[in-house]
Amino acid sequence: MNLNIRYILAHGWFTGLAAIKSSYYYIIANLCLPLSLLFVVGVLSHGELLPYALAGGLVSMMVTNSIQSAGELTQFRLDDRHQDLIIATKTGPLDYMFGEMLGSFEWSIPSILLYLALDMSYHLLTPYNLVMTMAVCILVTVATLSLVFSILSFVKYTRKSWAISMMLSTLLTVIAPTFYPYTYIPKSVLFVLAILPSTPAAVLEQGLFGLEPMSWLMLVILLAETVVYLFIARYVARWREN
Amino acid sequence: MIEARAITKRYKDGTLALDGVNFTLNKKTTSIIGRNGAGKTTLLRILSTQLLPTSGTASINGLDVVKAAQDVRNIIVSIPQESKPINYLSPLDNVVLYLSARRMRMSEAKEAAEKAIKTVGLWKVREKISDELSGGMKRKIFVAMAIASKSDVVFLDEPTTGLDPLSRIEVWSAIKAIKGQVILTTHYMEEAQALSDDVLMMDKGKILSQGKVGDLLKPFKGKVRVESTKKKSHSYKVGNTYISYIGKNEAEASVMVGDIIKPITLDDLFIKRGVELEY
Structure with missing residues (x-):
């Protein structure tokens, strides 16, 4: 595997930090749902479940940004024909996806900083938590973007991709235990939901913040999903068609 | 030089897009003309390593487009039909990003992008986001990519479709600045006449005729x-x-x-x- 690091860095920069200047309003838009749910959960639980919404909000925001990035790749493929332009170079599908993942992570930096500041104000953050939280953020970005990219690779019209993205967004950010304690649902349901990368990520965050028992199994699941979803995405990417 | 021998493409739905086409292209600029569905885009996608042929062989400067696709990608640029620049990036950034996909070093890419942007007449708008540019300017960004890449062979799939006559002439001027061999598809006959040394006429997946404009007429x-x-x-x-x-x-x-x-x-x-x- 001969990755095109130059392209990954350039794609990451241009679709990440460099794009914030012209599209900053999307950062606010993507924060609307997790911050609104933070407010609702806080009010309904009289503040008791607020730390859960803080832990899950970060995961939710990373997932939302990843879905949006996968949607952007769909637009690049179907509308802008950017993917075709790149196929005829020595850049492969992994370079292309890693570039978008890097961009998605860079794009999330302002929101990550906001959540870390909120976590600190609720005394949820320790140096160990911080490192582990960053690792979870990276893994959930790679796994989610790969999963959604794979699903959207079968879409032939951009309009359909919007509807699919909306459905996936709800599944990944609301149904998964991002805004409620994972112990509230039966284990069998939890393991079904674990197919969504946001589930192991949220469970890990709740464990790291000391809100619920730590489940190392979920770390294994998240790592496995990251590898498997990336592998699938590599093979379903419409790179050189038959 | 581009050679195709008995290239056939049948899509999964049974459509026969190319029916055993043979040709040799060795002139500076060749236009592939034909009606919608003639097989022009399929042919270009096969030659530019984006699509596998069902049968037959094709080579670019002696490199087989199937067996040596990675080497072919080193020497070609392919601008797809109706491609659009990334709308929130400037013309300069779009070209630099493309050059990085070609594994060019960042400093070298910036220098080459600036030169090409000047050549195609986009210097004044180099920092503007592409969304704010006219259709002709957007197309010129892709021509700048082709120029900056210094590739041996450039494929342009309908480079001026949908542009007004003035923008079209501007894009033609930019295309003329490309140093490598240019293969373009078009259904604007005046475009083929204005740009090409050689014309390949296609219909229903077959080559109908090939030659200089004067000879064909x-x-x-x-x-x-x-x-x-x-x-x-x-x-x-x-x-x-x-x-x-x-x-x-x-x-x-x-x-x-x-x-x-x-x-x-x-x-x-x-x-x-x-x-x-x-x-």
Whole structure:
């Protein structure tokens, strides 16, 4: 595997930090749902479940940004024909996806900083938590973007991709235990939901913040999903068609 | 030099897009002309390593497009039909990003991008986001990519479709600045005439004819095109119009009210071959 690091860095920069200047309003838009749910959960639980919404909000925001990035790749493929332009170079599908993942992570930096500041104000953050939280953020970005990219690779019209993205967004950010304690649902349901990368990520965050028992199994699941979803995405990417 | 031998492409739905095409392209600029569905884009996608042929072989400067695809990608640029620059990036950033995909070093990419942006006349808008540019300017960003890459072979799939006449002429000027061999598809005959040394005419997945514009138009020498609403001898019916090719003097002598006399262009080769095949 001969990755095109130059392209990954350039794609990451241009679709990440460099794009914030012209599209900053999307950062606010993507924060609307997790911050609104933070407010609702806080009010309904009289503040008791607020730390859960803080832990899950970060995961939710990373997932939302990843879905949006996968949607952007769909637009690049179907509308802008950017993917075709790149196929005829020595850049492969992994370079292309890693570039978008890097961009998605860079794009999330302002929101990550906001959540870390909120976590600190609720005394949820320790140096160990911080490192582990960053690792979870990276893994959930790679796994989610790969999963959604794979699903959207079968879409032939951009309009359909919007509807699919909306459905996936709800599944990944609301149904998964991002805004409620994972112990509230039966284990069998939890393991079904674990197919969504946001589930192991949220469970890990709740464990790291000391809100619920730590489940190392979920770390294994998240790592496995990251590898498997990336592998699938590599093979379903419409790179050189038959 | 580009060579194709018995290239056939049948899509999964059974559509035969290319039917054993053979050709050699070695002129500076070649236009592939043909109606919608003729197989132009399929051919370009196969030559530019985006699509696998069902059978047959093709090579670019001696490199097989299937077996040595990675090496082919080093020496080609392929600008897809209706491609758009990334709308929130500037022309300069779009070109730099493309050059990084070609594994060019960042400093080298910036320098090459700046030079190419100047060449195509986008220097004044180099920092503007592409969304704010006109259609012609957007297309010129892709021509700048081709120029900056210094590739041996450049494929342009319908580079001016949808542009107004002025923008089209601007893009043509930019295309003329490309140093490598240029293969473009178009259904604007004046575009093929203005840019090419060689024309490849396709229909229904087959090559109908190939040659210099002048050579292809030899059968029409001394003739003009007469468009009439009334049937004339040896006329072709296209819609409700009858088209005939006759000597200039004869046309002027027999002109009727409502007839239109036009000079011969590549359009006429296209019309004549197209109608002959159709009926």
